[in-house]
Amino acid sequence: MEKKKYLLNESDLPKSWYNINADIPVEPKPVLHPETLEPVTPDFLSQIFPMGLIEQEVSTDRYIPIPDQVREIYKLWRPTPLVRARQLELALGTPAHIYFKNESVSPSGSHKPNTAVPQAFYNKVEGVDSLTTETGAGQWGSALCMAGSFFDINVEVYMVKVSYSQKPYRRLMMESFGGEVYSSPSDRTAYGRAVLAEVPDTPGTLGMAISEAVEAAVTSEGKKKYSLGSVLNHVLTHQSVIGEETLKQMDLAGEYPDVVIGCVGGGSNFGGIAYPFLRENLLDGQKTRLLAVEPAATPSLTRGAYAFDYGDTARMAPVLKMCTLGHTFVPAPLHAGGLRYHGMSASISALYKEGYIEAVAVPQLGTFEAGLLFSRTEGIIPAPETAHAVRVAIDEALEAKELGEERVIVFNLSGHGYFDLAAYQEYLGGALQNYKHPQQAIDEALKHLPKVAV
Numbered sequence: 001m002e003k004k005k006y007l008l009n010e011s012d013l014p015k016s017w018y019n020i021n022a023d024i025p026v027e028p029k030p031v032l033h034p035e036t037l038e039p040v041t042p043d044f045l046s047q048i049f050p051m052g053l054i055e056q057e058v059s060t061d062r063y064i065p066i067p068d069q070v071r072e073i074y075k076l077w078r079p080t081p082l083v084r085a086r087q088l089e090l091a092l093g094t095p096a097h098i099y100f101k102n103e104s105v106s107p108s109g110s111h112k113p114n115t116a117v118p119q120a121f122y123n124k125v126e127g128v129d130s131l132t133t134e135t136g137a138g139q140w141g142s143a144l145c146m147a148g149s150f151f152d153i154n155v156e157v158y159m160v161k162v163s164y165s166q167k168p169y170r171r172l173m174m175e176s177f178g179g180e181v182y183s184s185p186s187d188r189t190a191y192g193r194a195v196l197a198e199v200p201d202t203p204g205t206l207g208m209a210i211s212e213a214v215e216a217a218v219t220s221e222g223k224k225k226y227s228l229g230s231v232l233n234h235v236l237t238h239q240s241v242i243g244e245e246t247l248k249q250m251d252l253a254g255e256y257p258d259v260v261i262g263c264v265g266g267g268s269n270f271g272g273i274a275y276p277f278l279r280e281n282l283l284d285g286q287k288t289r290l291l292a293v294e295p296a297a298t299p300s301l302t303r304g305a306y307a308f309d310y311g312d313t314a315r316m317a318p319v320l321k322m323c324t325l326g327h328t329f330v331p332a333p334l335h336a337g338g339l340r341y342h343g344m345s346a347s348i349s350a351l352y353k354e355g356y357i358e359a360v361a362v363p364q365l366g367t368f369e370a371g372l373l374f375s376r377t378e379g380i381i382p383a384p385e386t387a388h389a390v391r392v393a394i395d396e397a398l399e400a401k402e403l404g405e406e407r408v409i410v411f412n413l414s415g416h417g418y419f420d421l422a423a424y425q426e427y428l429g430g431a432l433q434n435y436k437h438p439q440q441a442i443d444e445a446l447k448h449l450p451k452v453a454v
């Protein structure tokens with residue numbers, strides 16, 4: 001019998017997160033205050049985040065211990081399985097070995113609880129009783145609402161308008177966990193009201209929803225803070241449990257990846273699986289290729305500028321040096337809502353620019369085609385975001401077939417698509433189209449980047 005699943009015990013659950021700041025071979029760039037454009041102070045950040053997370057954001061410790069309370073909750077679904085996709089390999093007729101790390105087995109269906117749980121925990125420790133956040137596809141909002149319910153924290157979610165109407169069951173899931181969900185832009189914030197007055201029929205963007213959630217936190221009285229599901233270093237650090245487990249599981253499989261693949265919105269599931277392998281490349285001489293996949297409609301790595309930019313549309317969030325399409329970017333209403341962000345994690349941007357990781361942009365139709373082939377061979381319908389990683393894993397396997405190579409491919413199955421079936425329905429009905437972000441729109445948006453001296 002051929003082995004399919006590589007499973008770890010609860011006792012194998014990582015005891016520490018891996019922090020890329022310790023080993024990143026590129027000069028760190030300062031995080032700037034959105035008004036002064038000077039380096040931020042902990043005072044400013046502490047209006048938004050608890051100190052426990054701010055410390056992790058700037059820490060250069062290689063390993064950060066995972067609190068016992070967080071490990072106990074991780075055990076509900078971790079360690080997650082690493083699966084050899086043998087039926088997909090057969091269907092492709094490829095000599096490549098394809099493995100996927102199945103993060104879709106978390107209770108809310110994606111990798112997002114890996115950071116939602118510790119974020120709720122560190123907020124609770126500091127007496128925070130309410131969190132605000134944004135969500136695109138609803139995976140992040142669901143994860144934070146679940147974590148909030150574990151720690152008795154109220155969660156207020158600003159859900160990008162186009163997803164709010166595309167994904168009613170995600171909203172209901174958030175409400176089932178006790179969360180409050182608002183279509184963004186909403187009339188609950190000054191920023192939301194201003195956008196609605198100017199463009200009443202806007203589809204909304206992640207950048208706008210972040211602005212509303214930040215405003216709701218900083219203008220509140222009482223113990224309300226903001227929580228971000230991607231982009232920042234502490235988020236990628238929490239996600240490193242994915243890669244740490246995968247390293248152990250590849251050991252069980254007796255193989256080592258030639259290429260590790262993940263889709264990128266703000267970069268957290270890709271950083272989560274890829275950074276422990278990058279550490280092995282940097283410190284142990286391994287040569288694994290690390291490949292980030294983005295939509296052709298939101299090509300921040302492959303076509304954006306590498307520049308300082310605001311994290312949100314209303315210019316309230318910190319300014320980071322990153323690959324960006326400009327904070328005023330309004331993406332096409334593609335179904336991979338979690339990939340419709342204008343920017344990218346600072347470390348992924350820097351590592352891409354310096355050649356430590358690769359990136360590719362793929363059009364939407366091919367991702368649904370790949371998602372369906374994966375469903376029909378491996379039985380899991382991937383989230384539209386995840387289908388981007390599936391697409392490129394398949395492309396790598398087909399290339400290996402052409403070259404007659406036994407390439408070892410690992411990809412992160414960041415989430416399932418059971419709440420995204422309307423997207424598959426549209427694809428199956430021939431109603432979806434490809435979007436390529438026009439160069440003119442990029443050039444226009446990049447005119448609004450902040451003018452930074454550093």
Ligand SMILES: Cc1ncc(COP(=O)(O)O)c(C=O)c1O
Binds near residue numbers: 137139266338385414
């Ligand atoms: C299933 C899934 N995969 C990937 C992403 C992209 O986010 P990130 O780049 O932070 O992993 C999202 C974001 O919502 C998601 O829901």
